[in-house]
Amino acid sequence: xxxxxxxxxxxxxxxxxxxxxxxxxxxxxxxxxxxxxxxxxxxxxxxxxxxxxxxxxxxxxxxxxxxxxxxxxxxxxxxxxxxxxxxxxxxxxxxxxxxxxxxxxxxxxxxxxxxxxxxxxxxxxxxxxxxxxxxxxxxxxxxxxxxxxxxxxxxxxxxxxxxxxxxxxxxxxxxxxxxxxxxxxxxxxxxxxxxxxxxxxxxxxxxxxxxxxxxxxxxxxxxxxxxxxxxxxxxxxxxxxxxxxxxxxxxxxxxxxxxxxxxxxxxxxxxxxxxxxxxxxxxxxxxxxxxxxxxxxxxxxxxxxxxxxxxxxxxxxxxxxxxxxxxxxxxxxxxxxxxxxxxxxxxxxxxxxxxxxxxxxxxxxxxxxxxxxxxxxxxxxxxxxxxxxxxxxxxxxxxxxxxxxxxxxxxxxxxxxxxxxxxxxxxxxxxxxxxxxxxxxxxxxxxxxxxxxxxxxxxxxxxxxxxxxxxxxxxxxxxxxxxxxxxxxxxxxxxxxxxxxxxxxxxxxxxxxxxxxxxxxxxxxxxxxxxxxxxxxxxxxxxxxxxxxxxxxxxxxxxxxxxxxxxxxxxxxxxxxxxxxxxxxxxxxxxxxxxxxxxxxxxxxxxxxxxxxxxxxxxxxxxxxxxxxxxxxxxxxxxxxxxxxxxxxxxxxxxxxxxxxxxxxxxxxxxxxxxxxxxxxxxxxxxxxxxxxxxxxxxxxxxxxxxxxxxxxxxxxxxxxxxxxxxxxxxxxxxxxxxxxxxxxxxxxxxxxxxxxxxxxxxxxxxxxxxxxx
Numbered sequence: 001x002x003x004x005x006x007x008x009x010x011x012x013x014x015x016x017x018x019x020x021x022x023x024x025x026x027x028x029x030x031x032x033x034x035x036x037x038x039x040x041x042x043x044x045x046x047x048x049x050x051x052x053x054x055x056x057x058x059x060x061x062x063x064x065x066x067x068x069x070x071x072x073x074x075x076x077x078x079x080x081x082x083x084x085x086x087x088x089x090x091x092x093x094x095x096x097x098x099x100x101x102x103x104x105x106x107x108x109x110x111x112x113x114x115x116x117x118x119x120x121x122x123x124x125x126x127x128x129x130x131x132x133x134x135x136x137x138x139x140x141x142x143x144x145x146x147x148x149x150x151x152x153x154x155x156x157x158x159x160x161x162x163x164x165x166x167x168x169x170x171x172x173x174x175x176x177x178x179x180x181x182x183x184x185x186x187x188x189x190x191x192x193x194x195x196x197x198x199x200x201x202x203x204x205x206x207x208x209x210x211x212x213x214x215x216x217x218x219x220x221x222x223x224x225x226x227x228x229x230x231x232x233x234x235x236x237x238x239x240x241x242x243x244x245x246x247x248x249x250x251x252x253x254x255x256x257x258x259x260x261x262x263x264x265x266x267x268x269x270x271x272x273x274x275x276x277x278x279x280x281x282x283x284x285x286x287x288x289x290x291x292x293x294x295x296x297x298x299x300x301x302x303x304x305x306x307x308x309x310x311x312x313x314x315x316x317x318x319x320x321x322x323x324x325x326x327x328x329x330x331x332x333x334x335x336x337x338x339x340x341x342x343x344x345x346x347x348x349x350x351x352x353x354x355x356x357x358x359x360x361x362x363x364x365x366x367x368x369x370x371x372x373x374x375x376x377x378x379x380x381x382x383x384x385x386x387x388x389x390x391x392x393x394x395x396x397x398x399x400x401x402x403x404x405x406x407x408x409x410x411x412x413x414x415x416x417x418x419x420x421x422x423x424x425x426x427x428x429x430x431x432x433x434x435x436x437x438x439x440x441x442x443x444x445x446x447x448x449x450x451x452x453x454x455x456x457x458x459x460x461x462x463x464x465x466x467x468x469x470x471x472x473x474x475x476x477x478x479x480x481x482x483x484x485x486x487x488x489x490x491x492x493x494x495x496x497x498x499x500x501x502x503x504x505x506x507x508x509x510x511x512x513x514x515x516x517x518x519x520x521x522x523x524x525x526x527x528x529x530x531x532x533x534x535x536x537x538x539x540x541x542x543x544x545x546x547x548x549x550x551x552x553x554x555x556x557x558x559x560x561x562x563x564x565x566x567x568x569x570x571x572x573x574x575x576x577x578x579x580x581x582x583x584x585x586x587x588x589x590x591x592x593x594x595x596x597x598x599x600x601x602x603x604x605x606x607x608x609x610x611x612x613x614x615x616x617x618x619x620x621x622x623x624x625x626x627x628x629x630x631x632x633x634x635x636x637x638x639x640x641x642x643x644x645x646x647x648x649x650x651x652x653x654x655x656x657x658x659x660x661x662x663x664x665x666x667x668x669x670x671x672x673x674x675x676x677x678x679x680x681x682x683x684x685x686x687x688x689x690x691x692x693x694x695x696x697x698x699x700x701x702x703x704x705x706x707x708x709x710x711x712x713x714x715x716x717x718x719x720x721x722x723x724x725x726x727x728x729x730x731x732x733x734x735x736x737x738x739x740x741x742x743x744x745x746x747x748x749x750x751x752x753x754x755x756x757x758x759x760x761x762x763x764x765x766x767x768x769x770x771x772x773x774x
Contacts, residue, residue, distance in 0.1 A: 011593070022741055027055060029158060038064045038077050038081075039077060041060050041063055041064035041081075042061070042064055042077055042080055042081055042084070044060050044195060044552045045057045045060035045061040045064065045081065046084065048060060049084055049087065049088060049522050052091070054088040054089075054091050054092055055088075057085075057088045058084075058085055058086055058088045058089070061081040061082075061084045061085045062081075062085060063386045064077065064710075065078060065081045065082065065085075069493070075112070076109055076116060077114065079105050079108045079109050079112060081115060082101045082102075082105035082108065083102070083105045083121065083124075084099040084102045085100070086098045086099075086100075086101035086102040086104075086105060086124075087124075089101065090128055094398075095128070095132065095142050095396075096400075096403055098128060099125070099128070099400070099403065099404075100237050100403075102121060102124060102125045102128070105121050105316075106118060106122060106125070109121055110411065112685065118148050119145045119146075119148035119149040119150075120145075120673055122141050122142075122144050122145035122148060123141070123142070123145040123156070123157065123160075125141045126139075126141035126142040126145060126160065127160070127368055128136045128398075130160065130163070130164065132396075133167070133393070134393065134396060135164045135167045135168055135401065136168075136397060137397065137400055138160075139164040139165070139168075142157055142160050142164065143161065144698055146158075146161070146576050152259070154180075154181075154184055154186070155181045155184040155186055155187035155188075155191060156181075156191070156751055158177045158178070158180045158181035158184065159177070159178065159181040159191060159194070159195055161177045162174045162175075162176075162177035162178040162181060162195070162198070162467060163198070165177065166202070167199065171202045171205065171206065174198075174202060175202055178195045178199050178202075179195075181195050182195040182196060182199070183243060188221075189222050190223070190224065190227065192219070192222075193222065193223045193231075193293065194221050194227070196215050196216065196218070196219040197216065197219070197227075197230060197231060197234065198306070199212075199217045200212040200213075200234065200238075201234070202213040203215065204241075209238050209242060209274045212238055213235060213238050213239070216231050216234060216235050216238075217235070219231070220232075220235075223257050225261070225262060226262070226264075226579065228255075228258055229255050229258050229259060229267060232251045232252070232254050232258070232275060233251070233252070233255050233270075235248075235251040235254040236248045236249070236251040236274060236278070236591070237274065239251065239357065240278050240281060242276070243281075245278060245281070245282055248278055249275070249278060252271055252274060252275050252278065252615055255267075255271050256268060256271050256272075259271060262416075265298055265301075265302045265304070266299075266302070266304055266307060268298055269294075269295040269298040269299050269304065269307060270295070270307070272292070272294045272295035273291070273292065273295045273296070273310075273311055273314065274287075275291045276288040276291035276292045276314070276318075277294070279291060280318060285318060285321070285322055288318055289315065289318060289319075291728075292311060292314060292315050292318070294310070295311050295313055295377070296308065296315070299311060305338050305339050306339065306344065306347075308338050309336075309338040309343060309344075309347045310333045310347060312331045312332070312335035312338065312351075313331070313332065313335045313347060313350040313351055313354065316328045316329075316331035316332040316335065316351070316354040317354060318348075319331060320354055320357060320358055323361070325358045325359075325361055325362050326651070326653065326654060328354055328356075328358045329358050329359075331354075332352075332354040332355050332358070333350040333351075333355075335347060335350070335351045336351050338630065345378055345381060345382045345385070346382070348374075348378045349375065349378050349379060350383065352371050352372075352374050352375035352378060353375060354740035355367075355371040356368055356371045356375055359371065364648060365648070366648055367649070374725045382652050393611060404563045450613075494669060498526045512631075563723070579592060580760075581596055581597060581600060583635070592634060595634065596631060596634055596635065597631055599627055599631050599634075600631060602627055603627040603628060603631065606620065606623060606624045606627065607624070610624070610659040610660075613659060614658065615655070615656040615657060615658055615768060616656060616658075616659045617652060617653055617654070617655065617656055617658075618646070618650070618652040618653075618655040618656065618657055618688070619652035619653050620659075620696075621657055621659060621661075621662070622646065622652065624659075624663070625662060625663065625666065625686065626644060628663060628666065629642045629666065629684065632667075632670050636670070636675050638673055639674065639677070639681070639682055640670070640674040640675070640677075640681065640682030640683055640684060640701075641681065641682070641683045641684075642683065642684040642685070642686070643683070643684075643685045643686070644685075644686040644687075644688075645685070645687045645688070646688045647685070647688065647689040647690050649690050650688065650689075650690050650695070654769050655695070655768070655769065656744075656768040656769070657695065657765055657768070657769060658730070658734060661730075661742075661763070661765075662686065662697060662699060662763070664727055664759045665699045666684065666686070666699060668759075669684050669699060669701040669703060669759060669761075670684070672703065672704075672706070672709035673703020673704060673705070673709065673758065673759055674701050674702065674703045675703075676703065676704045676708075676709070676712060676722045677702070677703065677704065682701065682702060682703060683701065683702055684699070684700070684701045685698075685699075685700045685701075686698070686699055687700075690767070691764075693766065693767050694764050694765060694766060694767060695763075695764070695765040695766075695767055696762070696763070696764055697761075697762070697763035697764075697765065698760065698761070698762055699760070699761040699763075700749075700758065700759070700760045700761075701758050701759055702757060702758040703750070703758055703759060705748055705750075705756025705757070705758065705759060706746075706748060706756075706759060707748070707756060708756060711741075731744070742763065742766075743763070743764045744761060744762060744763045744764070745761070745762045746759065746760070746761050747760040747761075747762065
């Protein structure tokens with residue numbers, strides 16, 4: 001402050017008052033700067049929250065709040081920053097940290113002198129607990145928010161309180177609050193429709209179906225399309241419950257049209273499943289399966305795996321009700337395979353129930369027990385999970401109550417401490433005012449002395465300023481002279497820079513020309529390489545095509561050879577059978593001949609049916625072998641017995657083997673083995689078991705053995721070698737066709753004295769569950 005200004009003041013009191021005003025302005029500037037900095041931090045934290053960078057949001061918001069406690073004169077920014085911290089912790093699923101900052105914001109809002117909607121904070125706390133299914137705490141805060149709302153936000157609060165009662169299955173209380181929400185004049189139409197749907201659901205649970213339908217029908221016209229889908233589906237369900245199937249189907253069709261309009265694929269598939277339930281209720285299983293096929297097609301296309309597994313289970317149940325056990329097993333297995341180890345427990349439970357029932361009805365006891373064991377394990381795991389969830393919910397509620405109690409005690413203690421601090425501050429204030437009155441006179445005297453000193457200092461400063469102004473003029477002249485000299489130098493430098501710039505431009509043009517030439521050369525090389533690559537790909541494509549033709553030709557050749565084998569083997573087999581019939585007729589045995597001829601006709605039908613198949617079901621092959629063995633037993637006058645055993649784990653209808661594969665060995669066992677037995681009756685045993693993805697087939701007899709047979713029947717050696725040669729060639733073709741060898745071994749059985757006691761043939765075939773026509 002200059003002397004001239006001070007001389008205008010009439011007294012020292014005016015000067016003192018000006019200093020006080022300036023100090024206040026300075027403090028106000030500091031406070032404004034701090035508030036602006038906090039506001040900037042809030043904006044940055046809000047932007048981080050919008051971008052889902054919750055860690056950065058928490059850091060910035062905490063920086064804005066600083067060390068300020070919730071009881072220390074909060075402003076609106078303190079409340080907003082604490083809310084941002086709470087919401088960020090909530091997004092990170094850190095419940096107690098979020099709860100703590102919601103409580104801070106709630107308490108600050110209650111102490112804030114301005115207008116802040118505290119009921120909204122309480123509502124957010126209720127929503128947080130509702131999202132985590134802690135409905136008792138959610139209900140407590142919703143009711144507190146209802147008290148604080150004072151006429152604002154009632155519809156949303158009524159609806160939320162009703163939802164909590166619904167989750168607690170207190171339907172009468174739920175209806176009271178939902179009715180209040182639905183008739184409120186300020187409620188949005190979409191929220192009103194949601195209330196009506198929930199009310200209809202409760203009425204349906206209370207068996208008031210007609211009233212539920214009426215509610216939904218009244219609210220349907222004012223709804224957006226996505227809620228119309230929900231209403232249409234629920235109306236379809238309710239009409240189905242009343243057996244009004246045409247009306248139910250009409251609503252489901254309307255729902256499908258809306259789903260297709262908005263490309264709601266998941267909902268569309270679910271509507272098809274609901275239509276299937278409707279058909280199933282009417283006993284129209286074929287229509288139900290067609291609807292389920294449409295659902296499966298949509299779920300497969302859009303990879304809705306969990307829904308697809310559920311649909312597979314429902315298809316399996318429908319097929320089981322129609323006694324299609326094998327198909328039911330296939331769909332139940334598919335339900336377990338869609339999600340693998342991630343399959344939800346309820347889906348596993350339904351699938352295992354279908355498998356247990358299917359194998360029970362099929363009579364497969366071992367598999368039934370196996371799946372019953374798995375079903376018990378799943379049910380036990382579901383019960384344990386339910387207990388854990390209930391225990392965790394109880395523990396969470398107790399922890400929340402304890403945390404809340406501790407927080408309220410802290411708030412209470414801080415309130416008491418603040419009151420004590422205010423009393424101390426008031427006492428100090430009275431002492432301070434007394435001291436100010438005592439020292440005011442001394443300050444006035446000091447101020448007068450200060451004015452005198454300042455007057456003297458100002459006179460000295462005036463002479464000093466005059467000298468400084470003269471020096472400034474001299475310095476200005478010197479600076480002007482230096483500026484002119486520098487300007488001349490700058491002009492010379494500019495000329496040099498222009499010359500250098502022109503030289504650089506010339507160099508750049510030459511470099512560009514060189515680069516263009518290099519680019520052209522690279523383009524020519526790249527074009528040549530591309531042409532070479534196209535030629536190579538074309539050559540490889542043509543070569544691959546030629547190889548595919550050769551492979552197809554080879555496959556057709558193998559299939560032709562297989563058919564030729566069957567054409568050669570079947571006449572050989574039929575020739576022997578006709579010889580047997582001939583011998584009966586020559587002996588004038590009319591009854592055996594008639595029986596033989598009847599069985600022979602059945603055998604002929606089997607052979608004709610299987611003659612064009614590369615693989616046939618094991619069940620058909622066993623039937624053919626039984627007929628053949630019965631004919632041969634009749635022909636040789638009951639000279640031997642036979643037995644065919646199949647493992648329980650094998651499903652003969654779904655297991656395939658080449659036809660006429662085992663018959664040549666059974667024929668050898670009869671003609672060259674058991675028919676020459678004199679003292680003991682012959683027997684032939686065929687056993688088929690499953691061993692690690694293979695069928696193990698054994699043909700065993702107690703005949704005279706191969707060595708003695710060759711000694712007795714030299715004339716049949718040629719016939720036997722021809723049959724063996726055909727069999728070897730057939731097995732070789734099957735190996736080339738299926739890429740997996742079929743092994744067999746002939747073992748001569750001997751006793752302890754080294755005498756032949758029979759022959760054993762062992763086959764190992766790959767298990768084949770799906771085939772095509774050869």
